[in-house]
Amino acid sequence: MKRRDTLLRLKRFKVEDLKRRMATIDAMHSDLERKLADLEDSVARERQRANDSDIGRLAFPSFLRSIDSRRENIRESLKDIERERAQCQAELTAAYQDLKSLELATEQEMKRTAEAEARRSQSRMDEIAIVRHLRKHAIRGV
Numbered sequence: 001m002k003r004r005d006t007l008l009r010l011k012r013f014k015v016e017d018l019k020r021r022m023a024t025i026d027a028m029h030s031d032l033e034r035k036l037a038d039l040e041d042s043v044a045r046e047r048q049r050a051n052d053s054d055i056g057r058l059a060f061p062s063f064l065r066s067i068d069s070r071r072e073n074i075r076e077s078l079k080d081i082e083r084e085r086a087q088c089q090a091e092l093t094a095a096y097q098d099l100k101s102l103e104l105a106t107e108q109e110m111k112r113t114a115e116a117e118a119r120r121s122q123s124r125m126d127e128i129a130i131v132r133h134l135r136k137h138a139i140r141g142v
Helices: 002-050 054-141
Strands: none
């Protein structure tokens, strides 16, 4: 039974670890989405500033190229995170199924053990009742 308990703890730990990993991946995804939105806001601000001066109009295209490369890097990172999230989700699903099947098997084994103990106990009680009955009739018969 200790082996099964250890295995259950291991499976639970794996599920919890994968849940933590999913939370980390989701946090990274949210952070990158926020950074992408911040880039879009900064482009709008800089476009407004560029319209205010001649130097700004000249510098804005190079600024926009650098922002475009950063935006593309962030989008690539988002794609990588999505792939990692999908893989982690598949691992989590498999680990959760393993845990549930092991928990179900443990529960069924405990139920069978309890039923066997109940049958043994009932058998002892029946035996005691038979012995008492035989003694009672043996005393009357004498």
